[in-house]
Amino acid sequence: MTRQPATIPPGSNGVLIRIDHLTKVYPLGEVEVHALRGVSVEIRNGEFLAIMGASGSGKSTFMNILGCLDKPTKGSYLLGDIDVSKLSRDELAHIRNTKIGFVFQGFNLLSRTSAIENAELPLLYCTMSNKERKDRAVAALHRVGLGDRIHHFPNQLSGGQQQRVAIARALVNDPRIVLADEPTGNLDSRTSVEVMGIFQELNNHGITVILVTHEPDIAQFAKRHIVFRDGKIRSDKANTAPRIAADVLKEMPVIDDEEDAA
């Protein structure tokens, strides 16, 4: 069990992810469902990307493959200089552990498990001393503004705070990429903006953030928009004037019920 956190060597001209003619076919009884029908895209280091599309457009399938949770049927997926489409289950687990952080719509925290124990979860699957693991989990929780709640359980935290614990968990292993699948889907609008603020701040520190959302105003915080339809990329545009979460927050009315919820 010697698995050291690894860093992705920056690919040529800063390309982090290169996806070429990716297809994904699910057998569903007699028929086959074509979830992805040939997707090609390049994502550079430090991008903030929003993937949009209606449900059934293939964006979730794309996200799963991007996050090494699933394997493509055809096509290649280069992460740095690793051909991910050829890796085994265990090797994919290693990539997820060291290079990718996940944030989910439903938070996906372990219940009846404290914030710090949730945040340190990825570190349990690599070689590390107990002290370093605790230190890094605490640091990650501080980074998302939960330094005073490290021993709280998920049911003692508000939705926004739970999502921050999930972000801390995603960050704890210093990944190059954070994948967020509808991270604001279960949150009210103010908390959503706060969470987007955290992602923008991470992005400012050089972490590549890839966000799946169907809410256009959430997508406005990203610097690049990719729209999926019927398993293909319909449009791929830069967002020249992204919203800045910190500015938006100043203009929002304060409905402070987070403390009560906690």
Added chain:
Amino acid sequence: MKMLNIVRSAFRALRRNKMRSFLTMLGIIIGVGAVIAMLAIGQGAEYSVKQQISSLGTNVLIVFPGSQQTGGLRMGAGTVTTLTEEDAWAIQKECPAVAFVSPGARSGGQVIAGNLNWGTSIEGTGADYLEIRSWAVEYGEFYSEQDIKAAAKVCILGKTVADALFPESTPVGQNVRIRNVPFKVLGVLSKKGQNAMGMDQDDIILAPYTTVLRRLSHSPYLRQVLVSATSPSSIGAAQTQITELLRMRHKIAPYDADDFTIRNQSDLAATATATTGILTILLASIASVSLLVGGIGIMNIMLVSVTERTREIGIRMSVGARGRDILTQFLIEALVLSLLGGIIGILLGVGGSVAISAFAKWPTIITVFSILLSFGFSIAIGIFFGFYPARKAALLNPIDALRYE
């Protein structure tokens, strides 16, 4: 993932469902407890049977006359009277593997002392009888060679007979009448208890065999010759030497059958030990059925647990847990359940055995072997019944596990 962390998180997972974990363990607790208690009872029985058999005396051989073949008719042991005093003395003199010899005669009848009477058997013996049977006179003294040569009317009472005939006075020096022949009581034997067949060994009167032959049974032939070998390992040699000697003395042609039978204690002991051994195996196998049921209980709960925690498995996989990490986690949980259950079961089984000894007065013996056996068994059950659910968890697809509601 480090082993210590896995074990710690296994304990945490089991603590989350305290009641369920306890009930799951209960199957193993009862199973292991039952196996230990049953083995203790079985081995206790085996030990007490061995004790009773050795109470007959160690290294003992009994030579019976008979089993003579007349034409095609073969008689049972003791049906023909061919064993004489001279045979007994020859065995003593000429068989080097023989330590002591006591010619035996037997009679029975009503024994009268004062206004009390008691029906018992009268055993005629030689002077070395007590040596052979590792028995002793509690008070008084045993009859001498002189008494035997003279066929003196003296006797030794067994404890039961002494209590029946002389409830309030000391029997030594008093007279008893056996079938109207007066005998002087020289001593009383120490208590020996029941033999392996449950017969009271103390319900007996010993007298010189010469006296019994001449005054009670009126026969020149011996009923048996009691022989002790010089050591347990020389029992076989003694048996061979006696056989050769008696065949020669009785002038038996090379291909004819013996006209005597030799039985030894080890045959009897082997039979009895085998019987109680079967008892032990029977008890233990009934108990291990409950251990097996306990194991199935663990498997059941682990399967429920894997289904319930599918999302947790998905989360763990999404942050980098490999299949084998998940496998180890669930296997360790099953192992912790069965090990904890096993340890509590061992304590319960030991406590139960002590309680059985104390209240039911049954002999119980707890061996290190039975503790190690049940401990090993509970580990094996944890691994065996934990593996399938753990493997099921490890083979889950991370996406399906994450989406599981």
